[in-house]
Amino acid sequence: MVATFYFIVVCAAAAILITLSFVGWTRRSVPAGMPFFLLMASSAFYLLCNVGFMVSADRETAYVFARLQTLGTNLACVVLLVFCVAYSGRPERLPRLSLAFWYALAVGTFLVVWTDPYHHWYFRTFEITQVGGLTFRAGTYGWWLPVLIVVQFIPPLYGVAVLIAEYRAAQGVIRRQYRWLIFTACLPPGISALIAVLRMVGVESLSSITPLPLAFGAVGLSTVRVILRDQLLDLTPIAQVLIFDEIPEAIIITDLQGRITQLNPVARRLRGLKPGEGIGRLSRDLFVELDGVDQGSIITVRLPDEARPRSYECRFRDLKRKEMPVGRLTILYDVTERQRAEEAYRSVVDRSLQGFAIFQEGRAVFANRMFGDLFGYEPAEVLNFSAEQLVRGVHPDDLPRVLDGQRRLLTGEIDSVRSEFRIMRRALEPVWVEIQAARTDYRGAPAVQIALVDITEQKKVRQRDLEAQLERERAELVSGFVASAAHELRTPLSIINTQAYLLAAHADEAARKQRAALIESQVFRTSKLVDMMLKMVRLQRASPTLVALAPEALVKEVCSALLQGGLMPTLRCEIIEPLPHILGDSDLLQEALTALIDNARRYGPPDGSIVVRLCMAGESVCIAVHDEGPGIAADQMDKIFETFWRGDSAHSTPGMGLGLPIARRIVELHKGSIRVESAPEKGSIFRIHLPVHVET
Template sequence: MPDISKPTLRQKFWLRTKLPFWTGGLVTASITILVETLRQSGIIIPIPFLLVILAVLLTASIDGLKTGMISSAVWAIYVIYATTVPFGPPTLTGGPVQVISGILAVLLVAMRQGWVKDQVDKRTKKLKQTIEQLNNEIAEHQQTEAALRQSEELLRRVFNEAPVGMALADKDYRFFKVNRILTEMLGYTESELIGMTFIDITYPEDLNETNSFIQHLHKGQIGSFRLTKRYLKKNQEILWANVTVIALQDEKGELIDMGMVEDITEGKKTFEALQQSEARYRAIVEDQTELICRFQADGTLTFVNDAYCRYFGKQRSELIGYNFVQFIPVEDQEIPSQIVNSLSWEKPISTGETRVISAEGTICWQQWTSRILFDEQGNFIEYQAVGRDITKLKQAEAEVRTALAKEKEISELRSKFVSLVSHEFRTPLTTIQSSAQILERYSNRLSEEKKISHHYRIQRGVERITKLLDEVLLIGKAEAGKLKFEPAPMDLVAFCYELVESQRISASPKHTLTFIERFLGNSRSEGAYAQMDGNLLEHILTNLLSNAIKYSPEGGTIEFELICNSQSATFRIQDNGIGIPPEDLGQLFESFKRASNVTNIPGTGMGLAIVKQCVDLHRGTIAVDSELGVGSTFTVTMPLHCAN
């Protein structure tokens, strides 16, 4: 209904004030005054009544039929008044009073007529508005009905022509409407499905789950549900479907179920085939001993096989989603990036080697074959890499390189040794040959003293050659591990005294050889007794003493000190010779190695190597302390009692 607001107090006052001045009121009042004047003058002709009719007609023509009818009612009241009030010539007492009272009555009636007209106008306007609103509501209702019919038609078409199976069922699960697609899916006709329930077509193993959802739906606990289930077709084949069921109400408020059935049988078969294929692929991948992984361009792992997990000691969940560079040493982390950045459509495969950190924290070598993967449209997917541990191969390569370098070094040393030995043999042989020729050619001319001197030179040359041969044989046995170790009881002090005396005979007069013996915590007799290999000990001490003399060309004192305690014996030999350069100390005990400052002093480089082998057989140690131009000190410590 339209909202008609009530007039205010000011509006009501103005309305009452202007009512006498309405056209209908003025006409009625004017004619009434004229008729009343004539009547008071004694005119009894029907002119007043004719004027009444004229006033009604005039009012109707000015303000309409409705106002004319109101005027008729007003004049009916006036006629009643006129018949009750006597009329005649006006008098001082009665005439004016009657005229004035008549005029006032007419004016009051006219004012009332205006107020009634105003109320009628308001009611008429309100009625028009109500009728207009009612017409609008009728039009809207008609439009709603049309839209509803259109919507129902659209829903009917959607239901019947939907690309999925659709059905409506009552609260007892019985179908009362199905579409064509559903009948084609299940192999039933529409008439066969109508009246059946979903229980009749549900695969038995899926019935409990479906029942549970339906009961929750009917109890109002859920508004809809969706599940994947199996149906039995008319020919008893299985139909896989995604089912959506929604609870609705019909026009009577009764509960109905609307179901939508999407056939996914082919997709299910494809998915199962894909799963089987993936399972076979995964079994192949997981059975591989090689490390297999897939990763994005930024190195984030998307797949790893069991071998990869075992190698790095991680669970798959600790690897997927993380970057593989965590297993690569910092200095090598650019290598994988360089490998994958070199891959392209034209060059999809690349092989490279890099170091990795294993589960034990050790550095290992891996060889990776990386491949870039694209989809059918040529868009990049990810990278795949297959790695294998080549640590042993790398170690073997390093050993081969070391062996080759050693072989080369040995070959060079052998050549150098042959040269040295040839030189060392040539010198005594030359001496022997020279002295022999002199004795042969000039024996009758030489004095006995000269002959003895030449015989001594020949004897010394033979001894030197014999010593060289012994050293060569000894170093050969030592390197072949065939050097015999035969410890026996011996008196160390007497052994050392005898050795010192023999060295004094061969030393030049400018060399002084001293021997000192010290015993710590025991008597001389206890400390002097030892069990060592005398032959090997002689090689040790003879080489060290002869070297001390040989490498002290300017002469000086050679100190030989024996220090014994209850457990070990220490032999310390100190000279004032040329000393050994610091850079040569590390290779001093290797075969055929000599210090770089002994080029003018003869030697084979075998002596200290033999000494080291002999000390090792005694399970002892040897140390050297040397300073260029000052001298060297060799210290040998061995157990006092050695077992064979």
């Protein structure tokens, strides 16, 4: 009964493994698919030999199947190793020479067993026994058995070690696959080793019915489970290895002693190495270019199969396991094409008529020839210059504006800046440049790009155009001034000429005195007009000496002088004290205020009041002159400060049209302003605003 059950179990296990062999064959194109097929097929071959042995009718037939079993187990052990390294994606762990050795050893040990009838090294005696109509072995083993067990045991042991190493880093369903694969890989060799030990110590109770075929059956069942539940052969960890092998960057992994433990194909190509070569060598010996190289440095490597050297950017990272350093990862990024593109771009930029530079972390990392020329340096000299060093070349008058723009750009207040300034070139004349600067990224880090254009010639052209325009305006002003002055002088001169003629013609003494008095008054008016015109000319070029003045004292002095002279009995001063000091020329400011008050007197009614009010207006001192005159029409408001302009076209009102222009020019020299408010028949208010003097 036991023998029959044993036979049924072995047949069922063989059927399972044959089915799995078919599954492996259908998936032979997937990673580890072909090794899986060979593993299942060799295991099925072993079980079929067991079935053949048990149904053998005589000793010789059983002897043949007993020896053929060894071929199945030998091949299964080697193929198990192949499957482990293929599944884990570590083919470099089983070089072809080692694989050939293990296959040769498996075949060699089988040949020793196959020729056992001639030397009896494997079976010392071989007998069979019939149990329930089935044949079982009842002999003893020779000295070759332990040799065979060792040969069979080493490949699975190494394969299991590979699986365990990968299991530690696996995740999710892949981790479950590894767990079951480790179990199935350990079970048959473990049972086989146990049986061998028992046989070597003389325990022969397992000679007839051994658990090894049952172990292969358990392997089949567990494999079916991992295929159905954990997607074995559908989802494999081979992607990690593909990434490692196909990634375009060179990857070098070293241990703590700097010895190379892994090289991907790109890294091997740098030195013309074959798979497995270079492992164990010191990195600094094999890759001398990496010795002493910093993070992000560019190295040049000449490949064995290329004439031109290639450039690589170096990146390093420490490898840790449970926070403990275990090695170092070196990645070499091929930047050859990028550098060649940069060189082509640099060639174009170097020939550009525009100066161009890039500053990173406060230093120049790129500059073309024109940029260096503008500062009077060679491009190589500009590189690594700090921004402060280059700013020293800016003209002192333009430096504050440039520094302010630089500060706002670097602090992120603005994204770009555009301005014009002068550069004090080394041993050369200054040049005008237009700058455009903006924040950007350069090689993955924040930077500032600067573009400079030499606008010296444009500035000269603009300066010549400006001077020509000013000359034309000056000529027009002079022409207008002369025409206006001639017009103003023509009237008194005409009167003088007429009265002089009449004076000569009249004999009457009283009439002659009257004519002489009229001539004298016109001469006085003409003299005054000339004096005011000269004053106007002097004020255009004046640069008065300004001192601290008390505005209330200034206003009081003007009002007192006019009141004491009896010229303006209706004048009233309103002063709010105390007021802050102003910077000014006392004589000029008194003249400007007098001109405003005189203008109010001339255009106001004889009994109309004039009020001078002194007060603060925001950050300035305000002197306001109120009158009760006819007011100023809206269309005349912009003309009242023009030279020789008078609101009375008939010139019936005394005046020369120079008082208000002179007053405005004086106020402008004090960095102040004059404003007027007026409406017809409502009088006018002239306000002088002067800045407050701030003592330092």
